[in-house]
Amino acid sequence: xxxxxxxxVSYSAAIALAAAGITLIYMTTGTFNFSHASMTAFGLYTxxxxxxxxxxxxxxxxxxxxxxxxxxxxxxxxxxYLSVNRWLLKRRADMVTLxxxxxxxxxxxxxxxxxxxxxxxxxxxVNARLxxxxxxxxxxxxxxxxxxxxxxxxxxxxxxxVIILLKYILNRTKFGIAVRVTIENPSLAxxxxxxxxxxxxxxxxxxxxxxxxxxxxxxxxxxGTPAVGSLVIVPEFAGAIVGGIYSLFGSLAGGYLIGLSxxxxxxxxxxxxxxxxxxxxxxxxxxxMSVFLLFYPEGIGGLQxxxxxxxxxxxxxx
Amino acid sequence: xxxxxxxxxxxxxxxxxVNFGIFLIVTLSLNLEVGIAGVPQFGRVLAVLAxxxxxxxxxxxxxxxxxxxPWGYEYTDIFTNLKxxxxxxxxxxxxPLESILMLLLALVIAALxxxxxxxxxxxxxxxxxxAYLGITLLxxxxxxxxxxxxxxxxxxxxxxIMVPDVFRFVGAGQARFxxxxxxxxxxxxxxxxxxxxxxxxxxxxxxxxxxxxxIAARAFGKDxxxxxxxxxxxxxxxxxxxxxxxxLYTMSLxxxxxxxxxxxxxxxxxxxxxxxxxxxxxxxxxxxxSTIRSxxxxxxxTLESFIPINPNWLEYILIGLTIVLIxxxxxxxxxxxxxxxxxxxxxxxxxxxSQ
Numbered sequence: 001x002x003x004x005x006x007x008x009v010s011y012s013a014a015i016a017l018a019a020a021g022i023t024l025i026y027m028t029t030g031t032f033n034f035s036h037a038s039m040t041a042f043g044l045y046t047x048x049x050x051x052x053x054x055x056x057x058x059x060x061x062x063x064x065x066x067x068x069x070x071x072x073x074x075x076x077x078x079x080x081y082l083s084v085n086r087w088l089l090k091r092r093a094d095m096v097t098l099x100x101x102x103x104x105x106x107x108x109x110x111x112x113x114x115x116x117x118x119x120x121x122x123x124x125x126v127n128a129r130l131x132x133x134x135x136x137x138x139x140x141x142x143x144x145x146x147x148x149x150x151x152x153x154x155x156x157x158x159x160x161x162v163i164i165l166l167k168y169i170l171n172r173t174k175f176g177i178a179v180r181v182t183i184e185n186p187s188l189a190x191x192x193x194x195x196x197x198x199x200x201x202x203x204x205x206x207x208x209x210x211x212x213x214x215x216x217x218x219x220x221x222x223x224g225t226p227a228v229g230s231l232v233i234v235p236e237f238a239g240a241i242v243g244g245i246y247s248l249f250g251s252l253a254g255g256y257l258i259g260l261s262x263x264x265x266x267x268x269x270x271x272x273x274x275x276x277x278x279x280x281x282x283x284x285x286x287x288x289m290s291v292f293l294l295f296y297p298e299g300i301g302g303l304q305x306x307x308x309x310x311x312x313x314x315x316x317x318x
Numbered sequence: 319x320x321x322x323x324x325x326x327x328x329x330x331x332x333x334x335x336v337n338f339g340i341f342l343i344v345t346l347s348l349n350l351e352v353g354i355a356g357v358p359q360f361g362r363v364l365a366v367l368a369x370x371x372x373x374x375x376x377x378x379x380x381x382x383x384x385x386x387x388p389w390g391y392e393y394t395d396i397f398t399n400l401k402x403x404x405x406x407x408x409x410x411x412x413x414p415l416e417s418i419l420m421l422l423l424a425l426v427i428a429a430l431x432x433x434x435x436x437x438x439x440x441x442x443x444x445x446x447x448x449a450y451l452g453i454t455l456l457x458x459x460x461x462x463x464x465x466x467x468x469x470x471x472x473x474x475x476x477x478x479i480m481v482p483d484v485f486r487f488v489g490a491g492q493a494r495f496x497x498x499x500x501x502x503x504x505x506x507x508x509x510x511x512x513x514x515x516x517x518x519x520x521x522x523x524x525x526x527x528x529x530x531x532x533i534a535a536r537a538f539g540k541d542x543x544x545x546x547x548x549x550x551x552x553x554x555x556x557x558x559x560x561x562x563x564x565x566l567y568t569m570s571l572x573x574x575x576x577x578x579x580x581x582x583x584x585x586x587x588x589x590x591x592x593x594x595x596x597x598x599x600x601x602x603x604x605x606x607x608s609t610i611r612s613x614x615x616x617x618x619x620t621l622e623s624f625i626p627i628n629p630n631w632l633e634y635i636l637i638g639l640t641i642v643l644i645x646x647x648x649x650x651x652x653x654x655x656x657x658x659x660x661x662x663x664x665x666x667x668x669x670x671x672s673q
Contacts, residue, residue, distance in 0.1 A: 032449050087646050095449050096358050097645050100590070103583055104641030111634035115627050230578075234460055237453055279468040286457045293446060293454060 004267050006152045010221050012259025013155035014040075014214040017162065018232065019239030019255035020248050021210030025077075027183050027246060028203040031085055031098040036211050036236060037229030038109035039076050043069040043215020044224045045113060048131050053124050062136050062220065063154055069216040070209040077208020080105050081201055089200070106229075114226045131224035151220040158213055159252065166248060179203070234282065235262060238289035243300050250301020257300070258285045327492070330616050332499045336567060337608035339502035343509055343560035345585040345604050346597060350513060351553040352586075353595035353655070354522065356529030357546065358448050361439070361455030362557055363581035364462055367573070368435045369428035369558025371466065374481040374571030375473045376431075377424035381406055381482055394474040403480040411486040421484040421501075424562055432558025436550035443550060444543050459578055466573040478572030481565050502563050509556055513597055516552075517658050525549055526658075587637045590644045593651030602652055610636065 018040055025033045046069040051062045084101050093101075120128035134151075141148040170176040181189040182199040189196060218224070218232065235258050243254025266281045292299060325331055344366060351359040375394075382389035387402045410417045442454050466472050473479050485498040516522050527535040528545055536542055561581075565571045584607070592603020614621065614629050621629045644651065659666060 032453070084642055084646060093645070093649070096352075096452065097649060099358075099360075099449060099452060100586060101642055101645040103586070104638040104645065107579070107583065107634045107638030107641070111631035111638065114631050114634075118628060234457055238457070241450070241453065280464065282464050283461055286461045289457060290454070293442070293450060297446075297450070 001267070002146055004263060006149065007221055008260050008263030010151045010155040010217055011263060012256045013159050014217040014221070015232065015235045015239050015259040016159060016252045016255025017210045017217070018214035018236040019243060019251040019258075020162070021207035021214070022236060022240040023243060023245055023248055023251035024203050024210070025207040026240070027248075028179070029081075029085060029089060029098075029200050030095060031089075031102060032095070032237075033080075033207065034099065034102040034233070035076075035080055035106040035109055036207070037233035038106050038113060039073040039208050039211035040215040040218065040232055040236070041113055041224075041226065041229040042076060042109070043073045043212035044131070044219040044228055045116065045128075045215075045226075046072045046212065047216045047219045048128070048133060048224065049116075049120070051133070051136065052131075053120060053126060061138065062133060063150065066154075066158075066213060066216040070212040073212025073215065074205040074209035076109070077204040077206075077211070078201060080208075081204035085204070086197070086200070110226070110229065113229075117226045129225055131219065133219045133224070134221065137220055149220075151217065155217045158217070162210070162213075163249070163252065170248075175202075231282075235259065235285040238285035241289055241299065242292045244298055244302045247299070247301025250299055250303075253300045258288055261285075261288055327496060329495070330612065332495050333616070334609050334612040335499045335503050337612050338605055339499065339506040340560050340564050340567070341585065341588060341608055342506040342601060342604045343563070344557050344581065345588045345592075345600050346506075346509055346513055347553045347556035347560070348585045349589050349594065349597060349600050350516075350556070351549060353589060354517065354529065355525045355546065355549040355553075357443055357550065358452035359455060359553070360452040360582060361457075361459035361578075362585055363576055363578050364439070364455065364459040365432040365435045365554040365557035366561035366564075366581045367459070367462055367466065367576040368431040368554070369561030370565040370571055370576060371473060372428035372431035372558060373424035373562035374479060374565040377420065377427050378403070378406075378479070378482055380423065380427075381420055385409060391471055394471055394479055396474060396477050396479075399474060399479050403482055406482040407486055410482060410484060414487040417484045417487045420482065421566065424484070424566060425505075425559055428558040428562030429555040432554035432556070432561075433551045434554075435558070436552070436554025437547060439554070440547035440550045443546055456578065456582070459582065463573055463576055463578075466576075473571050473573060476574065478570055478574075481569050481571055483569050484566055498567050502567065505559065505563065509559070510597060510601065513556075517597065518660065521548075522658065523660070583641075584637060587641045587644075589651075590649075591640055591651055593653040593655060594649075595655035596651070596653050599651050599653030599655075607637075607640075 018036060021039075022033055022036050025031055025036075047062060047065045050065040050068055051060065080102070084105060085098070088098055088101055117128040120126055134149075138150040139147045140150060140153065168176075170180060178189065178194045179199050179202070181192070181194055182196050186196050189199075214232075214236075215228075218228070222228070222231075236255070239255030239258045240251050241254070242257055243251030245251070262281060262284045265284055266278060269277045296302075344362060347365070348359055348362050351357045379389040379393050382393060382402050385406060387405060388398055389402075392398045393402065410420065439455060439458065443451055446454060468475055483494075485494045485501070488494055488497040524535060524540050524545060527538070528540060528542055532542055535545075561576070588603045588607050589600055590603070591606065592601065593599025611633065614633050618629050621632070625632065661669075
């Protein structure tokens with residue numbers, strides 16, 4: 001059970017980061033980015049290529065390549081923005097067109113990923129269609145059956161760093177204020193001399209980088225295939241929507257909620273009801289998302305803590 | 319004439335016709351919902367799979383029941399299924415009447431299933447905003463596929479089931495290939511005519527009014543909730559007929575082949591290429607794509623020898639590029655949507671002259 005919990009924590013961190021990326025891109029550019037799935041998969045493949053193909057003999061720990069994964073997926077985000085999204089935003093395309101265009105981008109990235117996997121298999125004689133990197137992980141504490149691996153700790157520290165960085169950038173820097181103004185009112189932001197293009201570009205880079213980090217974390221948790229994107233896209237979107245799609249920290253919380261419920265619920269069901277239920281794991285994010293959409297569409301980000309506290313206080317005082 | 323016949327009978331042209339017919343049905347249904355009524359239907363695979371289940375699983379079982387063969391839980395067991403379907407095929411091949419009745423039964427059940435799915439989808443469609451609805455429908459499609467894939471009693475789980483062959487009575491091989499592709503084409507054309515008539519009717523015009531400005535449509539007394547439910551039911555039924563014909567044609571029902579890429583994103587690409595909102599454009603877009611797809615499939619090995627990549631990925635890149643480029647440079651598609659005239663043009667001009 002403890003091992004499952006550790007895996008759940010790492011997996012959820014990946015989903016939370018990717019959901020935050022989706023939310024960031026949606027908040028600034030109004031685009032639901034479907035190519036996030038492939039950007040996540042690219043993150044996973046970057047870690048694999050660097051640690052198992054290019055620098056296999058040097059014996060670096062896998063974690064060294066996490067920043068590279070973030071960088072490459074971030075660049076993919078920038079490419080998507082500059083080549084497609086920017087053009088459509090200038091022409092004020094509607095939301096469905098924006099969403100559809102990223103779907104097209106996703107198909108192209110998916111094909112590229114498959115071509116890369118084919119190439120690696122042919123040229124380097126590695127099994128690039130079935131990637132297991134979790135065996136490369138370091139074990140930090142070992143007592144009896146239980147092994148504490150590196151990834152839960154690394155994933156949690158990545159999320160913590162991201163939260164602190166975002167808090168600092170959004171609240172303390174001029175750029176962060178520009179971002180928030182652009183989200184609130186793009187035309188007014190332009191009047192006071194903020195260039196929205198810079199904000200859009202940065203959010204696509206950061207969104208992509210979050211997806212890349214998510215993929216890097218996933219590489220240590222699940223078995224990677226070129227189709228890994230289509231596996232995680234539903235939890236990622238579910239996390240973003242449960243988070244309320246208008247709040248970065250809400251989406252991180254939403255991602256954790258989705259990821260943890262996915263792993264923990266399915267483990268409980270498999271232990272106490274029937275082992276055959278394990279295959280229905282992909283249904284859990286959908287279930288959680290549907291419940292939120294139908295009953296609480298504001299999401300976690302819409303939850304106002306002060307109001308909850310107020311209500312509690314009143315009911316206690318009365 | 320003889321040349322023409324041999325061209326039509328060529329396996330490549332027949333496979334183009336089958337692909338064209340099936341995807342025309344699905345893309346037309348998508349266009350009804352997206353292009354004409356303005357519902358962001360990102361879960362087309364849902365109704366298609368429901369139709370496939372209606373034809374392959376439910377109609378197949380009813381047929382087994384009729385012939386007195388095992389039809390209950392054991393129908394989806396891989397060995398029993400093989401035997402039962404073989405026996406049914408033997409009987410169907412000697413009875414044209416039963417084959418045609420079976421085909422009709424399968425299509426009716428599929429349409430009912432698709433309609434039911436459309437009705438269920440109308441519940442979120444009335445309440446959620448555009449993109450939220452799109453993602454919810456997409457997720458529903460995934461959910462149904464997951465359940466069918468892993469819950470064996472529905473359609474044999476990952477192994478899938480065989481589907482009785484309703485086209486067998488004309489003979490095996492080439493004759494069946496020709497006959498089935500003609501049936502599919504005929505049904506696709508019937509649906510095209512029906513949708514063209516629907517578009518010209520007051521109902522079709524109120525759908526466009528709803529898409530263009532919901533508030534104005536409501537001000538003129540249109541019941542938006544009812545209109546949206548109706549269009550989702552009609553669209554779902556049509557898409558389900560497409561799915562049903564595909565299982566009947568391939569004689570098998572395997573859940574993992576009903577992916578969102580094939581049955582949601584490709585129809586979207588066909589629709590965007592042809593012209594969202596214009597049924598004639600859908601015909602053009604679907605024809606262009608199904609021809610290219612069939613050609614890539616047919617010349618796969620030849621292609622492989624002079625391009626360094628697997629032709630599968632070429633197909634993905636092609637469709638992805640089309641979606642992106644059309645969205646960027648020609649959002650109205652090849653044949654842009656034109657206002658539908660309620661009466662023939664000549665009649666309108668006469669009326670105008672007489673005033």
